[in-house]
Amino acid sequence: MKNDYSPHSAIIKDIIVEAHDTNTYVLEFTDKKFQKDFSWCPGQFMMLSLFGIGESAISISKVGDNGSLYSTIRNVGNVTNSIFNLKKGDFIGIRGPYGLGWPxxxxxxxxxxxxxxxxxxxxxxxxxxxxxxxxxxxxxxxxxxxxxxxxxxxxxxxxxxxxxxxxxxxxxxxxxxxxxxxxxxxxxxxxxxxxxxxxxxxxxxxxxxxxxxxxxxxxxxxxxxxxxxxxxxxxxxxxxxxxxxxxxxxxxxxxxxxxxxxxxxxxxxxxxxxxx
Ligand SMILES: Cc1cc2nc3c(=O)[nH]c(=O)nc-3n(C[C@H](O)[C@H](O)[C@H](O)COP(=O)(O)OP(=O)(O)OC[C@H]3O[C@@H](n4cnc5c(N)ncnc54)[C@H](O)[C@@H]3O)c2cc1C
Structure with a gap:
């Protein structure tokens, strides 16, 4: 049976420094079929997770031509700080997209x-x-x-x-x-x-x-x-x-x-x- 809480695994392909406390993470799903079929609306969000740490709601700031997901994250606490400690090539969990976007x-x-x-x-x-x-x-x-x-x-x-x-x-x-x-x-x-x-x-x-x-x-x-x-x-x-x-x-x-x-x-x- 499908578990709604199971995250998809994604690899950090790139990290763009936006400000002293904010980075954009370019993420690619390891399941290429899921990435190819991924559809979203501006204003929707994803749940990003790190095993043993927790999950955070993060807006989709862009989806690249190859389906890579851009998540722009401000380092404010437990989960976001742990994401800031990750490097290119590290893995992250993703659920979503969720919510209703802009009308x-x-x-x-x-x-x-x-x-x-x-x-x-x-x-x-x-x-x-x-x-x-x-x-x-x-x-x-x-x-x-x-x-x-x-x-x-x-x-x-x-x-x-x-x-x-x-x-x-x-x-x-x-x-x-x-x-x-x-x-x-x-x-x-x-x-x-x-x-x-x-x-x-x-x-x-x-x-x-x-x-x-x-x-x-x-x-x-x-x-x-x-x-x-x-x-x-x-x-x-x-x-x-x-x-x-x-x-x-x-x-x-x-x-x-x-x-x-x-x-x-x-x-x-x-x-x-x-x-x-
Ligand atoms: C729909 C949605 C979209 C979001 N999009 C983004 C995004 O694109 N980029 C981004 O950086 N953040 C975004 N956020 C906020 C992000 O979810 C929180 O900053 C994050 O979950 C904090 O987790 P943490 O474990 O690092 O912080 P914690 O250790 O849980 O908390 C650190 C501090 O941040 C406060 N805080 C935590 N979560 C929230 C929240 N949801 N609202 C207000 N204060 C909070 C806490 O009260 C505490 O003071 C979004 C939130 C929602 C609901």
């Missing part, structure tokens, strides 16, 4: 606003590349990405390509810039970019991912400029255990973030997220 169908023929804070840009990378590759299906794209410092920003090597996307804008904001830095980031919260956006809120959808307090604040600011709750989607970062809607650790009201999310419509979960 791509609801973005068709709309202006798309992406608001990301810190690691919150990871689940957007696949979506941005998807929009880039099927540009005519979407209207204006605004990407607002905030981090602590310019050095904490990840996927910096993608910014040049994202800036080339027709009818789009990428705005970067940070909390602080060190003296002498030549960074072009603005200082302030991502929400400080809202007034200069060139999108029409009546025909727009806003997608937000980042620390919960930032998402709440961003959603509130969007409401004040005319967005309706139904036009806003958030990707919730809840502590996940099973990833398949059985254990209840990631419960949000009557729903589970792993199975019914992690992307939720704001109207649906407004009452369950961190109050301002």
């Amino acid at each position: 791509v169908d609801k973005l068709r023929d709309k202006d798309v606003l992406i608001v990301a804070g810190g690691m919150g840009i990871a689940p957007f990378r696949g979506l941005i590349n998807y929009i880039k590759d099927s540009r005519k299906n979407f209207r204006r794209l605004e990407i607002l990405y905030g981090a602590r410092t310019p050095e904490d920003m990840i996927f910096r090597y993608d910014f040049k390509d994202w800036r080339k996307i027709k009818n789009s804008n990428l705005d970067l904001t940070v909390d602080e810039i060190s003296i002498g830095s030549r960074s072009s980031c603005k200082i302030g919260l991502v929400t400080s970019c809202f007034p200069s956006m060139k999108i029409h809120h009546r025909n727009a959808v806003a997608l937000i991912c980042g620390p919960e307090i930032m998402m709440r604040y961003a959603a509130k600011c969007l409401e004040t400029i005319g967005f309706k709750d139904e036009q806003i989607y958030l990707s919730l970062e809840r502590r996940m255990k099973c990833g398949i809607g059985k254990c209840g650790h990631c419960q949000v009201g009557l729903k589970y973030a792993c199975k019914d999310g992690p992307v939720f419509n704001y109207a649906e979960i407004k009452q369950f997220i961190h109050p301002l």
Whole structure:
């Protein structure tokens, strides 16, 4: 009988250093058939595991042409620290993909606003590349990405390509810039970019991912400029255990973030997220 908790084995093919505490791991499944048949949606996540250590929910930041999986991981604790001790050629366990990704169908023929804070840009990378590759299906794209410092920003090597996307804008904001830095980031919260956006809120959808307090604040600011709750989607970062809607650790009201999310419509979960 198939065991839903059995991980697939994958080898670390490459490690890309993104920031002092964040790496991207390029992973290839040892089961080549599984890798060939692997399908995913931007915004979905995987459970990455190390035998005897534990499991962590990690967004899929990209799937390469050969089916290799890109997982961008911030070293914050037990599991992620152990992953940081691995080298190219080491093995890792992977279950998934899990969850419902970004509502791509609801973005068709709309202006798309992406608001990301810190690691919150990871689940957007696949979506941005998807929009880039099927540009005519979407209207204006605004990407607002905030981090602590310019050095904490990840996927910096993608910014040049994202800036080339027709009818789009990428705005970067940070909390602080060190003296002498030549960074072009603005200082302030991502929400400080809202007034200069060139999108029409009546025909727009806003997608937000980042620390919960930032998402709440961003959603509130969007409401004040005319967005309706139904036009806003958030990707919730809840502590996940099973990833398949059985254990209840990631419960949000009557729903589970792993199975019914992690992307939720704001109207649906407004009452369950961190109050301002
Ligand atoms: C759907 C989803 C997608 C995610 N995508 C990514 C990703 O792409 N990259 C990435 O680096 N991280 C991502 N995370 C967060 C990641 O799952 C946690 O950082 C990781 O599980 C921490 O495990 P750990 O054993 O290293 O830390 P622990 O030792 O368990 O904890 C260390 C510290 O981190 C806090 N923490 C742990 N997990 C979470 C969590 N889920 N939410 C908030 N605080 C937490 C703990 O409270 C503690 O303070 C995602 C989480 C979810 C739910």
